[in-house]
Amino acid sequence: MDDILAQVLNGCKLAGELEGCLATLANQPQLLLSSCEKVVDTFNKVIYSLSLQTSQHLVLGEPLHGGPRLGLTMGEGSSSHGFMQPCMDVMNQENEIGGLGIGGGSSRSMGMIEFGFSQSVEDVDVFGRRGEAPVTGGRISDEPSSSHKPSSRKRKDGAGARTMRVAAPRIGNTEIPPDDGYTWRKYGQKDILGSKFPRSYYRCTHKNYYGCEAKKKVQRLNEDPYTYEVSYCGEHTCQTSTSPLVISSLPPPPVTGATLTPATSLSTSINLGSWFSREVDSGRVPAALPSSETPAGRDGDYPVADLAEVMFNSGSSGSSMDAIFNSKQEHWKG
DNA sequence: ACCATTTGACCCGG
């Protein structure tokens, strides 16, 4: 929880900084956009984390239908924004960032995301895996021969699945599931009985490097093609906690303390940092958009980097994903 | 060449 709170603070801080730079950013829509995304991402993380820890039903919004959707959705490949939108809304509504209503009670009012918990949703148990070998679930292990049994090929009790509903972009590519701030790699798709739309399976892109076992399933609802039901399973051991490194030079937090707490909450403040850097690298690509995340940021389309620099003055040199995750993973872990 | 998605096959639980 501390971490989460710290993250919230970070988000607030970011928002504050954004506010401070508004004048400057006013002329740079792109920068403004990217900075807003940062803030949103930060809160998305919080939401995600909360969804993991809480068993509450976080309703961030209604599936919307005719709702304002995609403000940010620009054409294709920007699916990711769907998720953020709600957050932004929240920010706006709460005006004083300090008190996001993200917590439990806040129901709706945001936009289109609805977090829930698997337990109530039928899919839930899907991802459960046997408690054993984390990283290599199945055959990944290189020994075909000895492969007695993949072991984790099927569902077990997915006690930890969290599900949420997210509105899909109504324009542009509506097939792309919303981005939740993490980068996912699709590893399968299946037609599900009774569902008009196939279900897509994703796992954390960094699974290979850091054994992050987070997974998620994305499925469009029959009743509402514009709404996705996303089920998360497993926690991110890669990014969530994020690490300090990248943004080593966060400016003295306007928001007092809270931001950096030594060890434990290392994650938090840092989180943001890494987030930034990370996003910067990847140019913030939609999760669903596979190719999206590439290790060392490739596309520089987004001025994010600039933003980051401006805001954090962080020349944080080469922050490769590896660097980021390396440090991270140690601090986090369930 | 590398990496991500696609897609059919495989495997397992119910």
Added chain:
DNA sequence: CCGGGTCAAATGGT
């Protein structure tokens, strides 16, 4: 046996 989850070869993009 069926449905769902995962694997991995094939394919495509950068």
